[in-house]
Amino acid sequence: MDNLTHSLAGWALAETGLKRRTRKGLAALVLAANMPDIDVFFGWAPWAPLAMHRGFTHGLVGGVVLMPPFLAALLWLLDRWEVSRGKIAADAPPLRFGWLVLLSYLGAITHPLLDLQNVYAIQLFSPMSEEWFHTDGLFIVSPWLLAMLGGGIWLARRRERGGQALLALAAGAVFIGANMGISAMACQALLRSEPYPQPDRVFASPAPLRFWKRDMIWRENGVISFGHYDPLQGALRVTGQGASVPDNMALPLVQQAARATPDAVKFLAWSQMPVARVKTQGCQATVTFADARFTGPAMARNFNTVVNLPAC
Numbered sequence: 001m002d003n004l005t006h007s008l009a010g011w012a013l014a015e016t017g018l019k020r021r022t023r024k025g026l027a028a029l030v031l032a033a034n035m036p037d038i039d040v041f042f043g044w045a046p047w048a049p050l051a052m053h054r055g056f057t058h059g060l061v062g063g064v065v066l067m068p069p070f071l072a073a074l075l076w077l078l079d080r081w082e083v084s085r086g087k088i089a090a091d092a093p094p095l096r097f098g099w100l101v102l103l104s105y106l107g108a109i110t111h112p113l114l115d116l117q118n119v120y121a122i123q124l125f126s127p128m129s130e131e132w133f134h135t136d137g138l139f140i141v142s143p144w145l146l147a148m149l150g151g152g153i154w155l156a157r158r159r160e161r162g163g164q165a166l167l168a169l170a171a172g173a174v175f176i177g178a179n180m181g182i183s184a185m186a187c188q189a190l191l192r193s194e195p196y197p198q199p200d201r202v203f204a205s206p207a208p209l210r211f212w213k214r215d216m217i218w219r220e221n222g223v224i225s226f227g228h229y230d231p232l233q234g235a236l237r238v239t240g241q242g243a244s245v246p247d248n249m250a251l252p253l254v255q256q257a258a259r260a261t262p263d264a265v266k267f268l269a270w271s272q273m274p275v276a277r278v279k280t281q282g283c284q285a286t287v288t289f290a291d292a293r294f295t296g297p298a299m300a301r302n303f304n305t306v307v308n309l310p311a312c
Contacts, residue, residue, distance in 0.1 A: 001114040002141045006033045008149035009114060009172075010107045015156040015165035018106070022099035023092055024075045032071055032107025036063040036115075049127040052270060058112050059126035068104035075100055114138075117176060119203045119293050121272060132272050136183035137176045139208040148172045179206060186214040186229040186238065193238040197225065201273060203293055204229065217273060217292050222247050224275060224292045247292070248276040257287035257307040264289060267305040283312030 010033030011026070019025040039057040042050050049056035056062040079095050082088050115122050121134035138145065152168020183204040190202060199218035207213040214229040216238050224247050228240040248254050254276040258268055268274055273292035278285060287307045294303040 001118065001138065003034055003037065005142065005146060005149070006037075006111055006114060008146065008153065009033050009110045009169075011153050012149045012156075012165045012169050013106060013110070014103075015153050015162055016169070017162040018103060020093060021103065022096040023088075023094060024079055024100060025103050028072065028075055028100050028103040029107040031075075032068055032104040033110050035067055035071055035108055036111045048266075048269065049123070051266070052123070052126075054115060054120060054122045056123070056126045058115055058122040059124055060112070061128070062126065063112055064105070064108055068108045069101055071108075072097065072101040072104045075104075117180075119205045130269070134203070135180045136186075136204040136206065136214070137180040139206045139211070141208060142206075142211070143208060144175060144211055145172050148175065179211060182206075182212055182231060183214060185231060185235060186216060189229055189234075189236050190216060190218060190227070190238045192236055193227075193241075199225075203273065205293070219247065219273060219292070222250055224273065245275065247274060248278060249274055251276070251278065253278060253285055253309065253311070254287055257285075257309055258289075260307050260309060261305075263305045264307050280311050283310055285309045285311035 007030050010029035010031075013033075014026040014029045018029065022028075036057040039050060039053055039055065043053070045051040047056075049059075049062075057067065076095065076097055079088070112122055112124065116124070116133060117135055117137035118140045119134055119136055120140060121132040123130060124133045125131065148168050148171050152165045152171075155164035155168075156162055183206070186204040187202050190197065190199070197218060197220050199220045202216070202218040204214040204216055207215070212231055216227040216229055218225055218227075223244045225244040226240075226242055227238040229238050233239070249258075257276070258264055267289055271289070271291040275290050275292050277288045277290070279288075280286075285308070287309065288304055289307070290304040
């Protein structure tokens with residue numbers, strides 16, 4: 001999810017009354033809710049689980065178990081520095097380190113739970129497993145969830161009561177659960193739709209505003225197919241199935257390119273629906289790797305990698 005959504009999730013938790021448990025409680029929840037995205041600064045790291053976005057720091061080990069105590073310790077050190085310089089108000093609540101750690105854990109848990117909802121997916125059990133998990137419950141930026149969380153925070157602060165923030169969190173959870181159900185229905189409808197595919201991988205991407213609609217992408221026997229699902233038009237079928245395209249991943253030249261450069265190896269470790277385009281000119285072949293989940297024009301430059309190989 002986008003970082004505004006992550007921030008609002010931590011802030012909404014704080015407004016339920018948790019921010020008053022300790023000084024810097026609000027900071028702990030909001031920062032912890034964003035903390036796993038620190039991996040975007042470590043793309044250079046030699047350790048693949050850390051260099052991989054939505055890998056180690058988004059998993060249960062790195063993001064949920066190990067990182068929160070470090071955040072709590074940093075906030076405690078910042079507080080000690082502020083106290084030593086007289087920057088803490090006399091009527092400020094006390095700092096309770098135990099609560100600071102607990103709130104850091106609580107905020108951190110929200111991050112993988114939200115990122116699990118979109119087709120980008122996360123490696124939930126990294127570094128023990130490289131398997132990607134996704135529920136396809138939300139578009140990567142959901143205006144509906146933003147409105148729920150933002151409205152709950154605004155009402156909670158205006159009325160100085162935590163019930164509105166709690167209600168917003170509950171409404172968000174129900175909204176996500178309902179959308180997970182729609183995506184599950186979409187996947188089942190695909191199996192019941194002609195020509196009755198038996199895919200090895202399926203993604204049901206929600207639309208940003210018309211959240212009940214799904215863009216379907218699936219792979220079967222090395223062929224990528226696309227379709228649409230709208231439960232209001234027919235809950236038991238996937239429509240709009242256009243021309244399928246081969247992913248070309250089994251071609252010998254593509255297999256060679258997949259191992260040819262560190263960028264290609266890294267890209268294919270991340271990609272869950274890889275496709276390859278091969279262009280040969282003279283004695284040089286250009287292999288472009290992309291991901292079928294992100295094939296729109298706006299994504300084309302950011303979600304591919306190119307490998308040049310001799311073809312003679």
